Amino acid sequence: MEYKDYYNILGIERSAQKGDIKRAYRKLARKYHPDVSKEDNAEAKFKEVNEAYEVLKDQEKRDAYDLLGENGQYGQYSSEGFQPPPNWQDNVDFSSGGYTDSNKHDFSSFFADLFGHSHAGASPSSGQTYNSKGDNIRAKVSIDLEDSINNTTRSFTLQMPEMDASGQVTNQQRTLKVKIPKGIKAGQTIRLAKQGSAGIGDAPAGDLLLEIAFNEHQIYKVDGSDIYLNLPVTPWELALGAKIKIPTPTGKVGITIPANSQQGRKLRLKGRGLPSKQAGDFYVVLQVSIPPSTDPKAKMLYEQMQKELDYNPRSYLF
Amino acid sequence: MATQVILTGYILEDSPKLSLIELCEHCHTQKKAMIKLVDHGIISPCKGQTVSQWRFESHSLMRANKALQLKHDLGINFAGIALALELMDEIDSLRIALQCNNSALQKAS
Numbered sequence: 001m002e003y004k005d006y007y008n009i010l011g012i013e014r015s016a017q018k019g020d021i022k023r024a025y026r027k028l029a030r031k032y033h034p035d036v037s038k039e040d041n042a043e044a045k046f047k048e049v050n051e052a053y054e055v056l057k058d059q060e061k062r063d064a065y066d067l068l069g070e071n072g073q074y075g076q077y078s079s080e081g082f083q084p085p086p087n088w089q090d091n092v093d094f095s096s097g098g099y100t101d102s103n104k105h106d107f108s109s110f111f112a113d114l115f116g117h118s119h120a121g122a123s124p125s126s127g128q129t130y131n132s133k134g135d136n137i138r139a140k141v142s143i144d145l146e147d148s149i150n151n152t153t154r155s156f157t158l159q160m161p162e163m164d165a166s167g168q169v170t171n172q173q174r175t176l177k178v179k180i181p182k183g184i185k186a187g188q189t190i191r192l193a194k195q196g197s198a199g200i201g202d203a204p205a206g207d208l209l210l211e212i213a214f215n216e217h218q219i220y221k222v223d224g225s226d227i228y229l230n231l232p233v234t235p236w237e238l239a240l241g242a243k244i245k246i247p248t249p250t251g252k253v254g255i256t257i258p259a260n261s262q263q264g265r266k267l268r269l270k271g272r273g274l275p276s277k278q279a280g281d282f283y284v285v286l287q288v289s290i291p292p293s294t295d296p297k298a299k300m301l302y303e304q305m306q307k308e309l310d311y312n313p314r315s316y317l318f
Numbered sequence: 319m320a321t322q323v324i325l326t327g328y329i330l331e332d333s334p335k336l337s338l339i340e341l342c343e344h345c346h347t348q349k350k351a352m353i354k355l356v357d358h359g360i361i362s363p364c365k366g367q368t369v370s371q372w373r374f375e376s377h378s379l380m381r382a383n384k385a386l387q388l389k390h391d392l393g394i395n396f397a398g399i400a401l402a403l404e405l406m407d408e409i410d411s412l413r414i415a416l417q418c419n420n421s422a423l424q425k426a427s
Contacts, residue, residue, distance in 0.1 A: 029392055035384050036406065050391070136344065138383065153324055179326045187410075189330040189380055209330065211380070221418045228418055285418075 001110045003082040005071060006052035014070065018057070025053040034140065044141070051107050061115060064088075084114060112170045131201035137161070140211045143180055145222055148214075148274055149249050151182040156210070161197055178210065183276035185224055186214045200227040220249065224282025226273045233257060240267075246274055248282055255284060263288045324375060330380065334362065335373040345382050352382065358396040360385045 007014050010024040026222060031037060032046040039045070055061045076083045141156050160174040169197040181190060189209050196206030204227050214222055221228040231246060241259030245252050248269070255267060265286045273280020321366045336344070342352050353369065355361050359379050363372035394402060 026393065033388070033391055035388060036402070044390075103405040135346070157323075175322070177322050177324045179324055181327065181329045188377075190327040192325050193325040195325065208327075209335050209380075210327070216417075221414070223414050223418075230418070258328070 001081050001083075001108075001113050003068070003071070004048075004051070004076060004108060004110045006055050006065065009048050009052040010056065012056075014066070016056075021056050025049065029053075037083070047107070051111050054107070055111070055115065064114070071305055082110070107171075109170050131203040133203045134197035134206035136198040136207045136209055137196040137205040138211060140213060142215050143184075144212045144215050144218050145220060145227070146182045146249055147180045148182065148212075151180060153177055153179050163198060166252065173267060176208075177287060183225070183274045184212050184281070186222060186314070188212050219247065222274070225276060225278070226283060227280065228283045228285060230287050231284045233286050235288055235290060238262065238286060238288055246284060261286055320368055329394055331375070331377040333376045336379065338363075338369060338372050338374070341374055341379060341382060344379050347382075347386055351386065354396050355385055358400045360396070360400050370427055 004011065007016070010016075010021065012024045012030065014019055016024070019121065028049045029046065029165070032039065032042045032049060034043040034046055037046075055065050059275070067088060074085045121234055122190050137160065139156075141154075141158075143154055146152070147154055155177050157173055157174055157175045159171040162170060162172040162174075176192075176195070178192065184190065189211050190207040192210065194205040195208035198205050219229060221230075227249065229246065229248075233242070233244075237244070238261045239259065241261070242257045243254060245254050253269065253272070255269070257267070263286065267284040267286070269282040271279040272282035293299045293302055311315065338349060338352060342349055345352070347370075351362075356372075357364065361374060361378040364375050366372040381403070385396075385403060388394055388399050388402060389396070
């Protein structure tokens with residue numbers, strides 16, 4: 001396992017008081033909370049911060065951790081990485097249990113190896129039958145817009161808690177192939193029954209809940225079930241109207257730009273958004289693209305318009 | 319290497335309506351906490367006059383989960399959670415609008 005510097009993770013001194021630890025934790029928890037933060041790696045950071053706080057807020061666990069020395073100097077390093085010093089287990093005692101109110105699935109193998117054992121002691125004594133449905137696990141995954149439209153199968157690699165023979169829970173990497181339900185929107189959730197944490201006794205496993213986000217698309221934007229395309233058009237297509245072909249996620253479509261359109265006009269293709277019982281719409285937003293006046297012919301035509309057209313777009317300002 | 323079974327799930331938000339008890343079971347929480355979420359407008363029953371008749375759209379499950387997680391992780395009270403979730407919703411919709419505008423500006427320039 002890899003040594004974790006919990007003081008460094010919380011950005012505090014080894015001599016920090018309880019109040020300092022709590023303040024540092026609260027600040028970082030707000031910063032990296034996966035439901036709040038948009039920072040890269042927010043979820044991993046948040047778990048790390050939680051794990052550090054789980055140890056340092058509890059005097060018994062903190063004392064045990066401190067016995068490893070600064071940067072784990074009293075520990076042993078082998079091909080398997082960091083190990084606590086010999087007889088370390090004999091000198092520590094966590095009466096409050098290895099895991100308290102935090103989610104045990106989120107902790108590293110470093111934590112599980114050092115503090116996880118007392119969790120096993122918290123399970124019911126032998127001879128008793130005890131059944132409890134496994135926890136639901138939430139995870140965020142990103143898919144492409146086309147996955148939602150085409151009902152494709154995607155692979156996701158997730159860190160999932162697994163319990164070993166000794167009852168210790170550690171995170172294991174698991175790759176799942178998931179059929180994406182047609183028409184799923186960003187912010188919605190795929191529920192995979194019984195793919196969460198294992199149940200205790202005869203009780204069923206919990207569910208895996210995959211929260212969906214869309215990867216940014218090169219040409220489309222998605223808002224709920226509606227899809228938007230910013231479509232560059234020439235000034236004469238806007239002014240005179242035109243029939244043009246546009247891309248949509250399900251193939252090319254012909255549309256008519258009405259004459260006398262203005263920049264930013266939205267054209268709606270009903271029902272061509274994300275598919276569902278109430279299918280979304282596809283919006284084409286007209287964006288005028290002006291030919292550069294570096295072209296002599298264009299320049300000549302602009303000069304002609306300047307001379308011959310009586311048009312002032314700023315008249316309403318005065 | 320585990321065998322690669324293709325898992326088929328369903329969209330949670332499209333699933334049948336939930337009673338208060340079912341919602342509590344899914345969120346591993348007590349009725350009292352769930353009623354607090356309703357009292358603060360964080361989730362709302364879509365029908366039912368009395369607590370036992372309440373039925374919730376299934377998207378309430380994710381909302382309630384998120385709210386309880388924020389309470390647990392950040393130590394925020396229910397009024398604070400309600401405010402935080404409303405602001406987060408607003409940020410999300412502003413972010414989408416901004417993305418649409420930004421790409422329009424980039425295309426135009």
